[in-house]
Every structure is written in structure tokens, then in C-alpha cells.
Amino acid sequence: MIKKNLLSGIIGCAVSFLLCLRGFAQEKRESLSLDSIHNLGEVIVVANRYKEVIPSQKLSGVELERLSSFSVADAIRYFSGVQIKDYGGIGGLKTVDIRSMGTNHMGVFYDGIQLGNAQNGQIDLGKFSLDNIEEISLYNGQKSEIFQPAKDFGSAGTIYLRTRRPSFKGGKNINLISYFRTGSFGLVNPSVLWEQKLSGNISSTFNAEYVYATGKYKFRYRKVFPDGTVAWDTTATRKNGDIQSLRLEGGLNGSMEGGRWNLKAYYYDSEKGIPGAIVNNVWTHSQRQWDRNFFTQGSFRQQFGSRYDLLVNAKYAGDRMRYLNPDTTLLYIDNTFLQQEIYLSAAGKYRILPVWDVSLSTDYQWNTLDASLPDFVYPKRNTLLTALATAFEWKRIKVQASLLGTFVFEEVTLGRQAAPDDRQEYTPAVFLSYHPFTKTPVSLRAFYKRIFRMPTFNDLYYTDIGNISLRPEYTNQYNIGFQYEKPVENSLFQYVQLKADAYYNEVEDKIIAVPKGNGQYRWMMMNIGYVEIRGIDISAETSLHLPCAVQLRTNLNYTYQRAQDFSNPSDNDPEAGSYGGQIAYIPWHSGSAVANLEWESWNLNYSFIYVGERYHNSSNIRANYERPWYTHDLTLAKTIRLKHMNLKLSAEVNNLFDQQYDVVLNYPMPGRNYKLILKVEI
Numbered sequence: 022m023i024k025k026n027l028l029s030g031i032i033g034c035a036v037s038f039l040l041c042l043r044g045f046a047q048e049k050r051e052s053l054s055l056d057s058i059h060n061l062g063e064v065i066v067v068a069n070r071y072k073e074v075i076p077s078q079k080l081s082g083v084e085l086e087r088l089s090s091f092s093v094a095d096a097i098r099y100f101s102g103v104q105i106k107d108y109g110g111i112g113g114l115k116t117v118d119i120r121s122m123g124t125n126h127m128g129v130f131y132d133g134i135q136l137g138n139a140q141n142g143q144i145d146l147g148k149f150s151l152d153n154i155e156e157i158s159l160y161n162g163q164k165s166e167i168f169q170p171a172k173d174f175g176s177a178g179t180i181y182l183r184t185r186r187p188s189f190k191g192g193k194n195i196n197l198i199s200y201f202r203t204g205s206f207g208l209v210n211p212s213v214l215w216e217q218k219l220s221g222n223i224s225s226t227f228n229a230e231y232v233y234a235t236g237k238y239k240f241r242y243r244k245v246f247p248d249g250t251v252a253w254d255t256t257a258t259r260k261n262g263d264i265q266s267l268r269l270e271g272g273l274n275g276s277m278e279g280g281r282w283n284l285k286a287y288y289y290d291s292e293k294g295i296p297g298a299i300v301n302n303v304w305t306h307s308q309r310q311w312d313r314n315f316f317t318q319g320s321f322r323q324q325f326g327s328r329y330d331l332l333v334n335a336k337y338a339g340d341r342m343r344y345l346n347p348d349t350t351l352l353y354i355d356n357t358f359l360q361q362e363i364y365l366s367a368a369g370k371y372r373i374l375p376v377w378d379v380s381l382s383t384d385y386q387w388n389t390l391d392a393s394l395p396d397f398v399y400p401k402r403n404t405l406l407t408a409l410a411t412a413f414e415w416k417r418i419k420v421q422a423s424l425l426g427t428f429v430f431e432e433v434t435l436g437r438q439a440a441p442d443d444r445q446e447y448t449p450a451v452f453l454s455y456h457p458f459t460k461t462p463v464s465l466r467a468f469y470k471r472i473f474r475m476p477t478f479n480d481l482y483y484t485d486i487g488n489i490s491l492r493p494e495y496t497n498q499y500n501i502g503f504q505y506e507k508p509v510e511n512s513l514f515q516y517v518q519l520k521a522d523a524y525y526n527e528v529e530d531k532i533i534a535v536p537k538g539n540g541q542y543r544w545m546m547m548n549i550g551y552v553e554i555r556g557i558d559i560s561a562e563t564s565l566h567l568p569c570a571v572q573l574r575t576n577l578n579y580t581y582q583r584a585q586d587f588s589n590p591s592d593n594d595p596e597a598g599s600y601g602g603q604i605a606y607i608p609w610h611s612g613s614a615v616a617n618l619e620w621e622s623w624n625l626n627y628s629f630i631y632v633g634e635r636y637h638n639s640s641n642i643r644a645n646y647e648r649p650w651y652t653h654d655l656t657l658a659k660t661i662r663l664k665h666m667n668l669k670l671s672a673e674v675n676n677l678f679d680q681q682y683d684v685v686l687n688y689p690m691p692g693r694n695y696k697l698i699l700k701v702e703i
Contacts, residue, residue, distance in 0.1 A: 074165040074419050074452040075466050076504060076520075077181075078560070081156035087617055087626040089654035089673045089696075093157060093182060094146035098630055099613045100159045101558040101578035104606065107684040109691075111206055111234045112264030112293035115147035119178035120161065121554045121584035121607045122496055122528055125474050128176030132184055132285060134318050134336050135172045137362050139388040139402060142477040148289055148314070149182060150268060152200055152212045153228045156183045161524070162470045162498055165421055165452045167410035170334055170366040171384040174408045174425040174450065177472050177496045177526075184285075186274055187216040187224040194218040197703040204673070204696035206262075207235035222277060228270040232291075236262025240689040241681045242299060259296055259689060260305050266291035280323035289314040298687035311343040316362075327372070332382075334366040359391040378412045390478045398433035398482050400440070402475075405430075417456035424449050429475060433482070441481065441489045448472050467501045480532055480546045488546045495529040502558075516564035526554040531588065549588050552604055556582040572619040579612040586639040599639035606685070608633040608649070624658040637686040650682030669700040 078100045080088070090096040094115035098105050104118045116124045125142035128135055136144050158164075158181040163174055173179065187196060195217055202210035212230035219225055238259050244252040272285040290313050297306030316338035323331050339361050346354040368382035384406040391399060410423035429444040450470040457465065476491040502522030509515055531550020558580050565573040584607040586599050603609065610633035618625045631651040638645040658671040672695075679693040 074421050074454040075160070075162065075468055075500075077158040077160045077164070079156060079158045085151055085154065085157065087624065087656065087658075088615070088628060089626070089656050089675050090151060091696075092147045093149040093151065093154065096151060096157055097146065097159065097180065099576070099578065099615060099628070101560050101580045101612070102161065102556065102582075103159065103580075104608075104611070104632075105684065106606065107688075107690065109259065109262065109296055109684075109688040111147075111208065111232070111236055112262060112266075112291070113147065113296070113688070114143075114145050116143050117146060117180065119159070120498075120524060120526055120556060121552070121582055121604060122177045122526055123494070123531070125477065126177035126472075126494070126496060126528075128172070128179045130173070130179060130181045131287075132182070132283070132318070133320055134170075134334050134364065134366075137338060137364070137386075137388065138340070138360070139362065139478050140340075140342075140358055140360055140390055141479045142474070148266075148268075148291075148312075150212065150230050152198075152230060153184050153214050153226070153270065154182055155185045157181070158183070161500060161522070162452070162468050163423075163450060165468070167378060167380040167412045167421055167423065168330060168332065168368060168370040169380075169382065170332070170368055171382040171406035171408040171425060172364075172366065172386075174382075174410070174423050175406060175427065175472065177470070177474075177498060184270075184272075185214070185216070185226065186283075187218070187226060189216075189218050189224070195703075197701075199701045201699045202696060205691070205694035206238055207233070208696065209233045223273065223275045226270070226272045226274070228268075230268045232264060232266045232268075234262075234264050236260075236264060236294065236296070238262075238691040238694065240692060242689060243681075253302075257304055259691075261294035261307065262296040264291060264293040266293070277323075279325070280321070282319070282321040284317075284319045286317045287315065296688070299689065300687055307347050309345045309347075311341075313341040315339050318364075329372075330370040332366075332368040332370075334364070336362070336364040338362040338364075355393075357393045361387075361389050363387040376414050380408075380410045380412075382406075382408045382410075388478075390482075394483070400431060400433050400478055400482055402478075403430040404428070404475075417459075419452075419454040421452040422450065425472075427473075439489065441491075444475070444493070446473055446493070462505060462507045464504050465502070466504070468498070469500075470496075470498045472496055472498075476532060476546070486546060491532060491546055492530045492548050494531055494548075494550075495527075497527040497529075498524065499526070500524040513565055513567075514563060515566050516562070518560075518562040520558075520560045522558045524554075524556050524558070526552075526556075528552040528554070533588075551587045552584060553587060554582060554584040556580060556584075570620065572617075574615075574617045574619075576615040577612070578614075579610075581610055582607055583609065588639075599641070602639045602641040603636055604639050605637050606635055606647075608635040610634075622660045622662070624656075624660070626656040626658075628654045632684075647683070647686065650680060650684075652680060652682075653677040665703060667700075667702040669698075669702075671698040671700070672696075673698070 080096055085096060088096055094105055097103055097117055102120050106116045108114045117127055118124050119127055129144045138144055160179045163179055198214040200212045202208060210232050215227045217225045239256060240259055241256050243254040246252055267290050269288045272283060274283045275281060292311050295306060295308040295310055297308060316336060318336035321333045341359050343357045344354065364386045366384040368380060370378055370380040372378050386404040388402045405428040407426045408423055412421045425448050427446045431440045433440045448471045452468040454464055454466045457463065473493040473495045475493050480491055481487045481489050500522055505519040507517055529551055530548040531552060532546055532548055533550050560578045562576045567573055584604045585601050586604045587601060589600055612631050614629040616627045633649045635647050636645045637647055654675045655677055656671055656673045658669055661668040674695055676693050681692060682690055684690060
């Protein structure tokens with residue numbers, strides 16, 4: 022009864038506040054729809070004056086298409102401060118970690134609404150194709166704008182995936198884009214995107230993609246003991262990495278005077294093998310995984326008068342996963358998990374003064390998990406988030422601040438365990454930007470943010486592993502940086518952008534798995550971790566106009582990180598202890614480089630990724646050392662423009678110099694591989 026009253030009271034207050042703001046904002050004026058603005062001699066654009074205080078890293082449009090990237094995970098590798106865990110092959114699990122705070126601290130948003138996974142907190146970015154993605158954005162801390170759902174304030178870092186919004190040119194009513202990819206690993210990958218103009222303000226989209234691959238590739242595997250003795254050095258074929266998947270997406274987009282809306286439905290169905298780790302001289306595995314993901318979501322945004330804006334989001338998601346390990350010599354496992362999620366959000370922004378805005382957003386989320394595990398407790402989680410934020414701009418100073426309140430109510434319906442205590446947390450964030458010069462395009466920025474992440478259902482309830490006494494993980498983030506950005510006319514350099522950030526992060530009460538008893542298959546979750554992260558991100562982007570109408574674009578990124586594990590002060594033996602050691606899989610140095618040459622209908626793209634030396638355990642001893650790795654990718658594309666059709670043929674060579682490497686220990690990655698892509702656009 023107390024929970025219900027508290028929920029009702031908070032939701033009632035939030036709704037009342039939004040209605041009051043709307044009442045204050047009944048000034049009548051004609052609002053301009055961004056979709057209806059045309060190129061005129063003089064145009065007045067009505068838009069939010071508060072641009073991002075901390076700019077994001079972005080890849081969009083043709084820039085995304087040029088990269089040798091098969092999925093969203095492949096493209097994100099080119100951002101600074103990011104580490105991708107890749108377990109190998111086309112179907113291997115791919116997760117992202119930003120600034121060493123852990124995968125579960127990263128929020129992934131699809132068309133403005135977060136992708137959820139209450140079971141283990143990890144989003145497999147390998148499931149998301151680039152065929153219908155218009156832009157990928159990465160933010161440290163959070164997106165630095167105040168008019169957004171409360172969930173957007175709730176992560177240590179965020180990735181936004183924005184799908185194409187239809188645009189019809191030259192009187193067209195239909196856009197049709199199809200791809201066909203083939204190449205190494207037995208890849209067969211057709212897809213089609215159909216956009217239809219239904220009326221002057223409404224359009225529809227439909228996207229379908231099928232992926233089949235055997236996942237087989239040759240690799241060289243070499244193991245050397247700490248004394249330098251070669252244990253083995255052999256060439257083998259990676260097996261059980263096959264995948265077969267189908268992805269379907271459909272949506273409606275609409276605009277109106279002063280606003281717009283969209284509806285989307287997403288379905289993903291796959292069966293894949295899990296190639297497994299190569300340990301104890303075992304080279305083949307038989308584990309299988311079936312995934313079936315569905316969600317439908319909608320968003321509505323409307324401007325009322327000159328002072329008030331309203332944003333409403335809603336979503337339902339259902340995810341089914343089956344994992345099978347038929348190998349009885351290890352441990353026979355056949356588990357099925359079913360997650361469900363309901364999400365509702367309302368956000369309002371009110372302009373108090375021309376230089377001062379305030380917003381209030383309230384989100385409600387319901388999660389449940391069913392599993393075919395013995396003694397499972399079937400948890401349900403109700404989460405209420407309320408964020409109060411403000412933005413102020415005066416001359417060359419921009420300030421944004423927010424306070425997020427998170428209220429979590431959890432219950433279990435069966436089993437012997439009791440639910441964890443209810444939680445109430447308040448976490449602040451402050452963002453600042455300053456332009457010190459009126460004529461020089463230099464900006465200084467800084468932010469502080471404290472946030473936390475709840476233990477996942479697996480952390481709390483997985484049979485014989487979960488621990489209901491777990492506390493949330495907390496992070497404190499500090500960042501200072503600068504940016505120089507300038508377009509140059511009538512010069513060799515048409516565009517120059519330089520960015521640099523220094524940061525310090527703390528992760529408190531880190532949740533880790535530790536052995537339970539003497540059995541290697543028995544583990545439990547505990548809060549014992551404390552990590553300090555110091556780092557620098559540097560990036561440079563240029564665009565050059567060369568002779569003979571050749572355009573050269575370059576993008577360089579570099580990251581230095583010192584991420585130290587201070588979990589156990591007693592474990593300070595310099596020969597074997599982990600106290601103060603670099604945490605697992607975090608390199609001290611990493612970076613990427615992209616160079617693109619464009620001449621008439623030809624395009625040549627070169628990309629390079631480097632990951633420096635690291636350890637696969639916080640105990641930084643020789644036995645845990647991992648060598649640096651790097652890859653070179655090359656893409657050559659030719660566009661043929663016909664009367665009513667554009668054809669584009671691309672040839673890719675990935676890992677050009679056939680380097681043998683592991684991103685995750687004992688999960689060898691593919692060597693040199695090839696891909697042919699045909700794109701037809703009508």
C-alpha cells in the first residue's frame with residue numbers, strides 16, 4: 022500500500038506540474054514546423070536556442086556508409102574512449118564500454134527510447150544493422166540538453182541510434198533502397214528499405230534484412246608460457262560460429278504544426294552457434310543460442326506557444342532467449358529466459374526567460390523475468406524516475422544542471438528468497454561551456470556527474486549465484502576539455518576540428534563474481550570493487566580540397582587510460598597482486614584513423630584501429646599480458662547514376678595484413694576477409 026501511494030503521489034505531482042506549465046504557455050503564435058522550412062532568400066528558424074553544452078561524437082549519413090562496418094558495434098570502434106568486447110565472428114556477442122566504467126553503465130537508445138535488458142544489463146550491438154541507421158552519437162556523461170526523458174539522465178554514457186526519417190525529393194512518393202552483401206564466412210546478406218509518402222505530413226517505412234553465415238575462418242593459435250617456452254603454435258578453423266537471423270522493422274512518421282510523432286515496431290529472430298573459448302586444447306564447441314526480440318514504441322512531441330514543449334514516449338518490449346549446452350562432459354544446460362518491459366514517459370520544458378529554460382520529466386518502467394531455472398524467484402521491478410533540469414545561457418556562457426531521482430521497488434513471486442529493499446537515489450549533474458573569444462572558434466567545457474546502476478536480475482537472482490544483498494554501483498565523473506571548430510573558405514583546408522578532454526572517474530561498490538567454495542562452477546556476486554580511471558581523449562577532423570576535384574577527409578582519434586583496480590588493499594604483492602593494477606582488457610593506449618578520398622563517382626576509404634598492450638586480469642603479471650593488435654581495412658566504391666536509379670558497387674578488404682589477434686582472451690578473431698556489396702537506390 023505504501024509503494025502504491027508513493028507511486029501515485031509522485032506521478033500525480035508530475036502530471037500536475039506539466040498541466041500547470043501548459044496553462045502558463047497559452048500564448049498564441051504560429052509555430053514553424055521544421056519539416057516545412059524551404060530554402061528562401063531569408064529564413065527565420067524557430068528552434069531550441071540551447072545547443073549541446075558538451076558536443077557528442079557522431080557518425081552519420083555517407084560517413085557511416087564509407088566505413089568497413091557490418092553492424093553498429095563495428096562503427097562505434099572509431100569513437101575515442103570506447104572499448105568493444107568482441108567474442109569473434111559475425112554472430113559473436115559485441116558489447117561496448119566507455120571510459121572503463123563497464124558495459125552496464127552504458128545506455129543505448131533507439132530513436133530516442135532506451136533499449137533495455139534487465140536480465141544482464143548488456144545490449145548486443147552486433148544485432149543492429151547500419152542499413153537504416155542515419156546517425157550514431159556517443160555522449161560522455163549524458164546528452165547535454167534538458168528537454169528529454171528522465172531515462173536519458175540515468176547512465177554514465179549514452180549511445181543514440183537514429184534511424185532514417187523519410188525525405189522525398191523531386192516530387193517522389195517512394196524511396197526504395199536495397200543491399201546485397203556476400204563474402205567471407207559464407208556470408209549472404211540481402212536487405213530492403215521501402216519508404217512511402219502517404220500524405221503531405223505522414224510517411225511510412227519498412228526495413229527487412231536476412232543474414233546467413235557459416236562463421237568458419239582460419240586462424241593461427243599460438244601459446245607461450247611465461248618462461249618463453251612455446252606450448253603450441255598451430256593453424257585451425259573456427260567452427261560453431263554460424264548465424265541465421267531475420268530483422269523486420271516498420272514505422273510511421275508524421276508532422277503537424279509545431280510538432281511531430283512516430284510509431285515503430287521491431288522484430289529480430291536468430292539462431293547461432295557460440296564458438297566458445299579455446300582452452301584446455303578444446304577447439305570445437307556445441308553451444309547454441311536462440312534469440313527472439315520484439316518491441317513497439319511511439320513518440321509524440323509538440324510545441325505550445327512560444328514557451329512550452331511537451332514530449333511523450335511509450336514502449337513495450339518482449340525478449341526470449343534460449344541457451345543450450347548439450348555437452349554432458351561439462352555441464353548440460355538448457356535454459357530459457359523471457360523478459361518483458363513496459364515504459365512510459367512524459368517531459369515538459371518551459372521558457373521562464375529568453376535565456377533560461379526549465380524542464381521536468383517523469384518515467385515509469387516495469388520489468389519482469391521468467392526463467393526455466395530451478396528455484397527461480399520470478400522477479401518484478403517497478404522503477405520511477407523523475408528529473409528536474411535547467412539550462413541558462415548568458416553571452417558566451419552556457420550552463421545546464423539536473424537532479425535525477427530514482428525509485429526502485431522490487432518483488433519476487435515464488436521461491437525462498439526475499440526481495441531486496443526498496444531504493445531511493447538522487448544523483449546530480451552539472452555541465453558548463455564557455456567561449457572565451459568572440460572571433461576565435463574555441464570553446465572550453467567541463468562537467469561533473471554522479472550516477473549509479475542497479476544490479477541486474479542475474480546479479481540478484483541467478484540460481485546459486487545471485488546475491489540479493491548487492492548494492493548498486495556508483496560512478497563519479499569529472500571532465501574538462503576544449504574544442505576548436507572552423508570551416509575555412511577558399512583554402513586547402515575546408516574544415517578543421519580539434520577536440521581534447523581529460524577526465525577522472527570513480528566506480529564504487531563494483532559488482533564482481535568471486536568463487537564460492539572449492540568448485541570452479543560455483544560463483545557468487547559481491548560488492549568489493551573500487552576503480553579509479555584517469556584518461557585523455559584527443560580527436561582531429563579535417564576536410565581538404567585537393568587538385569583535380571579530389572576531396573580528402575581525415576579523422577584521427579587517440580585515447581590514453583589509466584584504469585586502476587583498488588578493490589582489495591591487502592592484495593598488494595607486486596609479483597601477483599592486483600591492487601593498483603590496470604583493470605582487465607583496458608589498454609593504456611588506443612586509437613583509430615580514417616582517410617577518405619572522393620573523386621567524381623569513385624570513393625576510396627582506409628581505416629585503421631589500434632589497441633595497445635593490456636592485461637586480461639587486474640593482476641598485471643606476465644602470464645596475463647595481452648599483446649597490442651591493430652587492423653587495416655580498405656574499401657573501394659563506384660557509383661553509377663542512371664535516369665531513375667543509382668547503383669553503387671563496393672569491394673572491401675578487412676584486416677588487410679592478416680593479423681592474428683584476440684579482443685577477448687581465447688576468442689580468436691578473423692584474419693584477412695573480403696566483402697562485396699551492391700546497393701540499388703530508386
